Amino acid sequence: MTAIDTRTAPPLDTAPVDGAADVHCAGVSKTFAGGTAALRGVDLHCPSGAITVLLGPSGCGKTTLLRCIAGLETPTSGGIRIGDRDVTQTDPRRRQVAMVFQNYGLYPNKTAYGNIEYPLGMARVPKRERRDRVTHIAELLRIDHLLDRKPAQLSGGQRQRVGIGRALVREPAVLLMDEPLSSLDAELRVSMRTEIRTLQRKLRTTMVYVTHDQTEALALADQLVVLRDGRIEHSGGPEDVYGAPATTFVAGFLGAMNLLDAQPLGLPPGTLGIRPEDLLLGEAPGALTLRGPVVDADLIGTERIVHYRCGRETVRIRLRASDPVPEQITAHAPTDRIHRFDPEGNRIGKQP
Numbered sequence: 515m516t517a518i519d520t521r522t523a524p525p526l527d528t529a530p531v532d533g534a535a536d537v538h539c540a541g542v543s544k545t546f547a548g549g550t551a552a553l554r555g556v557d558l559h560c561p562s563g564a565i566t567v568l569l570g571p572s573g574c575g576k577t578t579l580l581r582c583i584a585g586l587e588t589p590t591s592g593g594i595r596i597g598d599r600d601v602t603q604t605d606p607r608r609r610q611v612a613m614v615f616q617n618y619g620l621y622p623n624k625t626a627y628g629n630i631e632y633p634l635g636m637a638r639v640p641k642r643e644r645r646d647r648v649t650h651i652a653e654l655l656r657i658d659h660l661l662d663r664k665p666a667q668l669s670g671g672q673r674q675r676v677g678i679g680r681a682l683v684r685e686p687a688v689l690l691m692d693e694p695l696s697s698l699d700a701e702l703r704v705s706m707r708t709e710i711r712t713l714q715r716k717l718r719t720t721m722v723y724v725t726h727d728q729t730e731a732l733a734l735a736d737q738l739v740v741l742r743d744g745r746i747e748h749s750g751g752p753e754d755v756y757g758a759p760a761t762t763f764v765a766g767f768l769g770a771m772n773l774l775d776a777q778p779l780g781l782p783p784g785t786l787g788i789r790p791e792d793l794l795l796g797e798a799p800g801a802l803t804l805r806g807p808v809v810d811a812d813l814i815g816t817e818r819i820v821h822y823r824c825g826r827e828t829v830r831i832r833l834r835a836s837d838p839v840p841e842q843i844t845a846h847a848p849t850d851r852i853h854r855f856d857p858e859g860n861r862i863g864k865q866p
Contacts, residue, residue, distance in 0.1 A: 534720040535597035535610070535687035536562040537583055542592035544578050544744075552578040554744040555592070560688075560737065563718040565711070567735035567752075569725060571767070575744040576724045580690050583722060584613050596688060612681035613690040616697060618673045620665045620680075626652075626672075627661035630679040637684075651679045654713060671702045678710070682717070689714075691723045695730065707733055728768055732756065740764050762787065762859040771853070774804075774827050784862070787853035790819060790832040793845040801846035804829050811839050 537560035544553040553575045560566040568576035581587040583594060585606030593602045601609045612633075620629050627648060634644040652658040655675045665673050674694060681689055691710075695703045711734055714721050725731050731738055731752070738752040740763075748760040759765040762773055765787045772793075776784045779802065786802075797803050809828065810821040818835045821828055822843040831845050854862040 534563045538595040540593045542589045545590045562720050564736035565721045566737045567723045567731045568739050569731040570741035574741040576741050580724050585609050610687040612684050612686040614681045614694045616693045618677040626676045630683050633684050647683050651683045655679050670698050688720045760861050762855050772829050783857050785855040788847045790830040792851035793831040798846045803846045805844040
């Protein structure tokens with residue numbers, strides 16, 4: 515983020531907001547110098563008081579979209595509204611948004627208290643109100659006993675809480691989070707995402723959250739938005755996106771669905787999708803049977819993902835880790851658990 519000259523810049527808008535606000539992106543496109551198109555006509559509504567998670571691989575446009583909402587990037591075309599205000603050309607300081615970055619962005623020479631208080635000081639909020647707001651946020655984040663420590667004296671999780679506190683103390687209409695947990699270890703990520711969701715539920719803040727982690731996305735999202743090459747592939751509730759993916763890309767990216775060419779199985783051109791957990795050992799009358807030799811197996815805790823060859827395809831099935839891995843697998847897919855996609859990769863029908 516570009517450094518701000520506090521001698522000449524207008525103060526941050528940190529006045530308390532009367533409730534959260536929704537976010538509307540209408541036809542938002544962003545093309546960088548050199549012709550790289552990061553966003554291509556994105557239409558998105560982020561509901562007030564909910565967590566919208568932007569999910570996708572590197573380079574899909576999710577961080578660019580977040581930065582456009584924040585005002586750190588200006589769309590090449592299209593518009594952005596926060597609540598009832600068109601903020602497409604509005605200075606970032608006037609949007610009543612706050613952003614939490616991946617690298618915390620804390621001032622090393624300031625205490626946790628000083629870091630959280632900083633935006634309020636820039637906004638010339640009275641000292642007593644600053645103290646009250648910092649204390650309140652610190653108590654919510656359970657870091658009130660750490661306020662006199664500097665960042666070097668804090669753990670990664672504690673530093674991230676300070677970063678979140680510095681954003682929340684402004685009481686923004688929208689809180690933007692750009693992969694805030696990616697630098698934490700796996701165990702801490704689990705506990706921090708639980709804390710973030712609990713805090714959001716308590717404050718009812720509108721949150722737009724960027725991640726490339728599927729588990730994190732499914733755990734946090736009220737609305738899940740999967741992006742690919744600057745476009746939205748699927749948007750909806752996490753159960754709907756996982757349970758009935760709109761395209762083969764979403765099906766493969768979210769949950770690693772088996773995607774099989776339908777024609778060698780005696781079906782019309784297209785793709786069949788079957789999740790590893792929906793394959794059952796053995797045969798069943800009228801069910802699609804997939805059999806072949808085992809080629810690999812991955813242990814994941816109490817379960818094992820077994821890879822086996824079925825014709826030219828590699829199929830994955832989820833088995834109990836305590837069961838021996840056979841040399842050959844015969845498994846069937848119940849008809850109501852098979853997903854069908856047309857030759858262009860678009861879903862046929864709404865349900866499996």
